[in-house]
Amino acid sequence: MRKVFYGILLVAFMVSLFGCCYGDAKRAIADAEAAVDQTVAKGTITNAPYETASAKAYLGGANEVVGDCDWCKALAWANKAKNMADAALAAPPRAVSPCLAMMD
């Protein structure tokens, strides 16, 4: 009986420690990785350099803390990476000078 009690206690402890973020962090990192790959494919570094670089940096940070089993921080940084990558993908292209048309 006592073993069952301690077992439940241990499971509850593990769930409280990791359960709240574990699955979400894994998913968020996968989503962020896909979004960052898209920024590379679309070359957003030229029209949205801040967002593109920030996305890549925070994805790196998220992957690093996953190694520490710091799931909640990994989730936070992966979400930040995804948001930055989405902003980069949504950024308008670089402005084109009206002179280009005028000088042709």
Add this chain to the structure above:
Amino acid sequence: MKGKVLVAIMAAAALALLVGCGGVTSGPSYDALNAAKADFEKATAMGMKECTPVEYAIAEAELEFAEHHLNELKIDRFKDHLAKANEMIGEGVDKLKLCKVIYFDFDKYAIRPVYYPVLYHMAETMLKYDDVNVEVQGHTCSIGTEKYNCWLGQKRADAVKDVLVLYEVPAERLTTVSWGEYMPAESNATEAGRIKNRRVEFEIIYK
């Protein structure tokens, strides 16, 4: 008895942990982190985010990582991230030399002698960092036709590019564009504003 001792030890350990962790907000590591944050703020005030957004973004993230690892008492990783943040701040500040403004006399595209040292330092910086290209953007005031100002803006940009190439920057790392009178820095209503509009600006293009 045994149970009470165990509880007392656990309470003492918890208390030590609380006080210990809560108390780690000063010391050489925190001083180093705060110094880096102060440098980052100074660099931001100097226009690092606008001129060198990639270095700014990486430095910003690395400072956050460094602080996290310091709070987690992972000192080696704190040091790695702090070093990376400091490297990015240094590189960003150095690359600010690529975001100068060159002013021109009215209806002229000859470069004033005072700007040759500025362009020399720009060329030096470009040769130091081969991860960036630069777009040279020529601008004019609103006096004259739009078409003429497009031509003049291009001549200004080309003149600046020629000097940078003379200082050994590979031509393929420099692109030029004329904005003519379409992107004034100041109002064209006053001569003081028009003086500020006769210019060449630079934009870093990340590879």
